[in-house]
Amino acid sequence: MPVPGEPGLLAAVTPATAARRTLAPLERELAENRIRLEALTKAFETAEVVYAEGRQTGPQSSTILRGAGEIAETIDAAVGLCKAELLTAQPGGRRPPAILETVVRRNLDLLSRGISQRTLYQHAVWNHPPTAGYIRTVAEAGGSVRTVDEMFDRVIICDRTVAFIPTLSDSPDEALEVRDPHVVRYLANVFEYAWARGTPVDPAAGKRPEIVVSELEQSIVRFLVAGHTEEKIARGLGISRRTVAEYISRISRRLGSVSRAQLGYLIATKGLLPESQDERSCPP
Template identity: 25%
Template sequence: MDVRARAQELYRFALDNAAWNPQTLTENRGWSGTELADALRLLGELGLLVPSSDHRNGWTALAPDTALRKLLLDEEQHTDALLSAVRQTRSALAQVLADFQPVHARELASVQMEVVSGMANVSAILEDASRRAEEEVLSLHPGRPLPAGMVEAGLERDRLVLGRGVRMRTIHLRSAASVPHMTAYLRRLNGAGAQVRTAHTLPMRLIVVDRSLAIVPASHTADGEIAAIVLRGETLAGVFREIFQHSWESAAVLTESATESPEGDWRPTGRHRELVRMLGGGLTDEAMARKLGVSERTVRRLVSELTERLGTASRFQAGVCAVRLGWLDD
């Protein structure tokens, strides 16, 4: 006999005798305690037997229609409880959206990204950032040093920023700091009140202004023009500020030895000096080669050495920088 058949027999027995005795039933039917428990559980799940204190056996048998109505009522109450919980959850979600969505939206709106291309446009962004600075300006400068003309323009901009009481911390490559026009620039910048450090390596070119603006390089455009990414928002600017701080802690404070080139205070002599004079006169490689009695290939190598030492990008800039350094005064 399976559990359903035993449940039917138990139900008939309970309807006939409300004071039925479980022990008598199991003895008469030959059921084990487990078999009786399984039949009771099934009848209880169907609502045909319900717990009761009116009888010693602890159960009361209900008519099937009564049991069905009770099951439906229990389900309705359970459903009502679920619906009430859903309504409470919906209300809580609505409150969360009302209270915190504007905060999230403002945070997203505060993060803005702009790609700027072209030397003039990048310079304009840097100029605008320097004028807006109120608290601090942080910068990393890896790679080759900027041309002397750009460095001079940058120094004037930096002096104006420092003059407004803005703190300035900057890190340059040690190798770049030994280039003559960069040496002079960093010493003057340090003298104007900026904190200057040097490092053997730096992760990226970077400018952070007032914890809310970061400027980083972008890939060159299809036309080969330089480009920069301007990021506005405390979240992203904070990330780049941490990058700067990590580099700052491992960088060395600017000293006279830090900006001194390995060869000391180098000045052009011999062929280099004559080459500087000829560059100032605008001579071609062929003309300079004839005057020096060397090949044009040697002239190009000597010019390359000069521009490398001066940190300039062209021969014209090398000539301008040489004049500024007084190399042609005597």
């Protein structure tokens, strides 16, 4: 260490003394950092509590509904509060008669209150008389109903503020209530896209429109050319495997085909598929 009063001279000191002088600044810095660390830790702990409380008391962007009773009650409550518009997409070819009896009363009540109601079904509903009768009743009362060949999953959108969709679970007794405005807007846009290409239901018509038969046949032809099985085609179009087989048999007779391989060749060479129509994705 420097010798007092003797510039340039150094004197030996004990290692303990040298250690104290060298380590003291580091210890002070560590102590200051420890104080800052404790303060920041407490601040983040407080923020975590506030955030958790906000999540519990604030509106949830989505909620999983479990059980047929809870799903039905929640949807009925949301539909009952509709003030302007109800959008519904129902994939598949049939609905249980018991459910139809319940929803027809609800739909007629909404229409009587002046609420716009648009519903999408698959063309397959024409093969199920109870469902076909139900949609004619709704259409006669002023509801707008259209059918399409293929469709996305089931969705119900109330006033474009809340939507109900299936979850990833295979259970029919589980649904997701969505209130995030961005997601609801996206779902409504998907609905509008499908609606634009749907075939309107004419309540005065005594049978399904010929265009429905044509679109079903075109879809079956398209999936045949893509190599899909009858089971996958039926599942994607919401019709039975037997109905798919009947369509394929009818197309085969028309083209004079005696085998599935020859049928695919004849479909391609005779131009049954419009050249401008892109191949859609396979049924789920």
